[in-house]
Amino acid sequence: MTGEALQNIYLNNFHKNNNAKFVPFAGYNMPINYKHGIINEHIHVRTHAGIFDVSHMGQILISLTSENILALEFYIPLDIKLLQFNKCHYSFILNSHGGVIDDIMLSKIKIEDEEFIYIVYNASRKKVLNEIFKKILLNYKIIQDRCLLALQGPDSFSVITSILNLSSSMKFLDVAILEYKNTKVFISRSGYTGEDGFEISILDNIAENFVQKIIQNENTILCGLGCRDSLRMEAGLSLYGNELNEEINPIQAGLSWALDKNRLDDKNLNCFHVLSKEINTSQSIKKIGLSPVNKSMLRAQMTLHNKNNKEIGKITSGCYSPILKKSIAIGYINKTSDMSEKIYVNIRDKLEEIQIEKIPFVKKNYKKGD
Amino acid sequence: MSEKKYTEEHEWVKLDGETAIVGITNHAQESLGDIVFVDLPAVGKEVKAKEELCVIESVKAASDIYSPLDGEVLEVNENLSNDASIVNQDAENEGWIFKLKVSDISQVNNLMTLDQYKEFLDK
Numbered sequence: 001m002t003g004e005a006l007q008n009i010y011l012n013n014f015h016k017n018n019n020a021k022f023v024p025f026a027g028y029n030m031p032i033n034y035k036h037g038i039i040n041e042h043i044h045v046r047t048h049a050g051i052f053d054v055s056h057m058g059q060i061l062i063s064l065t066s067e068n069i070l071a072l073e074f075y076i077p078l079d080i081k082l083l084q085f086n087k088c089h090y091s092f093i094l095n096s097h098g099g100v101i102d103d104i105m106l107s108k109i110k111i112e113d114e115e116f117i118y119i120v121y122n123a124s125r126k127k128v129l130n131e132i133f134k135k136i137l138l139n140y141k142i143i144q145d146r147c148l149l150a151l152q153g154p155d156s157f158s159v160i161t162s163i164l165n166l167s168s169s170m171k172f173l174d175v176a177i178l179e180y181k182n183t184k185v186f187i188s189r190s191g192y193t194g195e196d197g198f199e200i201s202i203l204d205n206i207a208e209n210f211v212q213k214i215i216q217n218e219n220t221i222l223c224g225l226g227c228r229d230s231l232r233m234e235a236g237l238s239l240y241g242n243e244l245n246e247e248i249n250p251i252q253a254g255l256s257w258a259l260d261k262n263r264l265d266d267k268n269l270n271c272f273h274v275l276s277k278e279i280n281t282s283q284s285i286k287k288i289g290l291s292p293v294n295k296s297m298l299r300a301q302m303t304l305h306n307k308n309n310k311e312i313g314k315i316t317s318g319c320y321s322p323i324l325k326k327s328i329a330i331g332y333i334n335k336t337s338d339m340s341e342k343i344y345v346n347i348r349d350k351l352e353e354i355q356i357e358k359i360p361f362v363k364k365n366y367k368k369g370d
Numbered sequence: 371m372s373e374k375k376y377t378e379e380h381e382w383v384k385l386d387g388e389t390a391i392v393g394i395t396n397h398a399q400e401s402l403g404d405i406v407f408v409d410l411p412a413v414g415k416e417v418k419a420k421e422e423l424c425v426i427e428s429v430k431a432a433s434d435i436y437s438p439l440d441g442e443v444l445e446v447n448e449n450l451s452n453d454a455s456i457v458n459q460d461a462e463n464e465g466w467i468f469k470l471k472v473s474d475i476s477q478v479n480n481l482m483t484l485d486q487y488k489e490f491l492d493k
Binding site for chain 1: 403406427430
């Protein structure tokens with residue numbers, strides 16, 4: 001972000017006082033980890049619970065009118081009219097080639113009898129999306145007065161219910177609007193770590209008090225973006241800017257499950273002709289999971305090669321997996337490559353053998369319905 | 371053994387005759403965070419001062435380690451292949467990374483003393 005000063009999130013001072021180390025991310029000064037370090041925070045989320053401040057992300061409330069639905073459905077491959085209230089959906093804002101302008105969480109909610117579409121989107125895409133929203137929507141509000149928190153890990157439910165009156169029937173991707181200190185809190189049973197957990201949109205001025213209460217519980221620690229990245233990679237989840245960009249469509253990214261197939265023939269979806277063709281033919285590239293044969297670390301941008309040293313793909317995300325105790329990576333490989341042959345990665349100009357792994361690397365632990 | 375010397379790239383050097391023991395400083399391991407892999411150099415490799423010799427990987431990123439002096443790699447700390455976190459636990463002793471046979475001992479005079487290194491960190 002050259003030339004632009006970093007923005008602080010609302011609880012910046014709180015994080016400072018809790019020994020956060022900061023890193024610039026998408027124009028924001030964000031906690032990367034706290035005193036326990038990335039690996040300990042990662043393991044704590046897999047075994048107990050951690051709370052992340054992800055208030056850099058975009059949040060928007062859009063009045064649920066037929067005009068706004070039509071306008072959004074030009075970009076979003078969901079049938080918004082048919083969606084139930086209080087369920088969130090992973091989806092995309094797509095360009096006319098089917099490329100991903102952003103990946104989003106979308107839900108229909110009611111606040112005091114008024115109906116809205118609530119979308120959470122990436123910090124790095126705020127500029128682009130806010131332009132689109134401005135162009136196509138009437139009656140909407142880009143939320144500027146709420147923090148977004150993510151409580152993640154197997155103990156999340158017991159931790160959150162010590163503060164909020166949440167029903168035990170709430171399942172993965174369910175949404176609830178709750179009353180807390182005479183304000184509305186938007187809660188979804190979701191997150192981006194592969195664990196059970198909640199994303200909580202809460203007014204700025206009560207957020208610190210809320211986080212304090214959460215971390216008073218001995219099973220919860222503050223966690224930064226460092227372990228959020230390794231957690232989402234273990235869970236095989238895509239990150240915008242790494243696995244997703246405007247040149248890659250959701251089918252190539254292995255995310256066709258998130259597309260409403262009925263919408264792929266709908267002329268009101270700007271890229272319907274591309275996606276309907278793509279889904280029926282073999283794609284040019286596909287997403288794969290990888291790990292090194294020896295102990296090397298795999299990182300984004302490293303190139304993949306066949307035994308004849310021909311470049312056949314690229315790593316888009318790589319990290320150390322604290323659970324598997326080795327490096328893991330996600331990348332794209334040409335669909336025509338012979339997967340029975342050995343694959344190599346270029347690490348600092350040396351070719352090293354790597355192996356294909358199943359995604360997710362670590363089993364997801366969502367609270368699904370019976 | 372002589373006193374430890376330091377580089378601007380946050381390596382420490384301890385001389386034992388013509389052998390230099392090299393590692394990264396405690397300050398460096400703290401700012402790198404959890405260290406998960408050290409790509410150790412090949413024994414016998416000849417290297418010039420300030421040349422990249424090997425790479426240390428933390429959870430966050432890969433960082434180059436530079437040779438503080440001209441010389442030849444005599445030995446590497448194989449313990450780090452099994453447990454790179456030794457560098458976090460004890461960067462300036464057990465977490466040493468390689469030993470060099472030094473070719474020009476006078477180069478040591480170009481390195482910083484502990485006080486100079488502390489001053490350098492405060493800048």
